Amino acid sequence: MPATDRPRDSAGPGAATTVAAHRTRRRLRSDRARQLADLLRRQLITGTFPAGTLPHESTLATDYRTSRNTVRQALDLLRTEGLVKRQPGVGTVVVAQKYPHGLDRLMGLAETLHEHGHVTNEVRAMGPVPAPAPVAERLHVTLGTEVLHIERLRRLNGLPLSLDDTYIPLDLGTALLGTDLENTDVFRLLEAITGQHLGHADITLEAVxxxxxxxxxxxxxxGAAVLMLERLTHLGDGRPVDLEFIRFRGDRITMSGLLHRSL
Structure with missing residues (x-):
């Protein structure tokens, strides 16, 4: 076997120790880079950096008491996510924005993001369908009973934000057929149709x-990861009326909420 093909640790225990130490340093630097990226990401989302430009790498290294190599790795992670970009003569600038979506209040998307622009809905499919078992069970209708299915592409200021599949009991869904679904949240329409306020929703959030x-x-x-929000919304009297499967672009939305600890 040529000398260059021999395992490194064949040079003796000292060489093996050196290799292990080098790998440990690389792992620790990668860990620190990931941790720094998490801290910087929060600042990007909240608009902390003036004019959308990050401080110089040396300034970040000083501020966070780390090395410039670690800073570079952290910025590389953020570039991979599409949040920042390196511009010659300018530095690292913010090129994408994430919009906040609260999880502690029951609101439609237009209500949630009204401070950030105009939400529009492209209705891609709409009509009665036999209720599949998971839909029938959660909406409390008989299996195979027709429900209204709506597929909408939702945009914020023209940018695709989410793809929504909605199932509504047909006695309420029929009244939606002639409404302005392109510019109005289903939540508002359901409240107008039923004369009730919505009460609560069961939610599940996962990455798919x-x-x-x-x-x-x-x-x-x-194959990119998207945020899947499954939400079953009830009227104030407890009746389930809206089952949604919402796929959000994970690079354009951030979920937040206020949680209280019960003792």
């Missing part, structure tokens, strides 16, 4: 990979 259809509609890379 974008299938070819949702990736194309959301203009996201196929």
């Amino acid at each position: 990979n974008a299938d070819s259809h949702s990736a194309a509609v959301l203009q996201a890379p196929r």
Whole structure:
């Protein structure tokens, strides 16, 4: 075996120790870079940096008491996420914005993001369908009973933000057929139709990979992670009236809430 093909630790225990120490240093630097990226990401989202330009790498290294190599790795992580970009002569600038979506209040998307621009809905499909078992069970209707299904692409200021699949009991859904779904949240329409306020919602939030259809509609890379929000909304009297499967572009939305600890 040529000398260059021999395992490194064959040079003796001292060499093996050196290799292990080097790997440990690299791992620790990667850990610190990930931690720094988390801190900087929060500042990017909240608009902390003036004019959307990050401080110089040396300034960040001083501020966070770390090395410039660690800073570079952290910025590389943020560039991979599409949040920042390196511009010659300018530095590292913010090129993407994440919009806040609260999880502690029951609101439609237009209500949630009204401070950030105009939400529009492209109705891609709409009509009665036989209720699949998971839909029938959660909406408390008989299996196979028709429910209204709506698929909407939702945009904020023209940018694709979410792809929503909604199921509504047909006695309420029929009244939605002639309404302005392109510019009005379903929540507001349901309250107008029923004469009741919505009461509460059960939610589940998880990350899923974008299938070819949702990736194309959301203009996201196929297989990219998207945030899936499953939400079952009830009227004030407790009746379930709106089951939604919402796929958010994870690079354009951030979920937040206020939690209280019960003792």
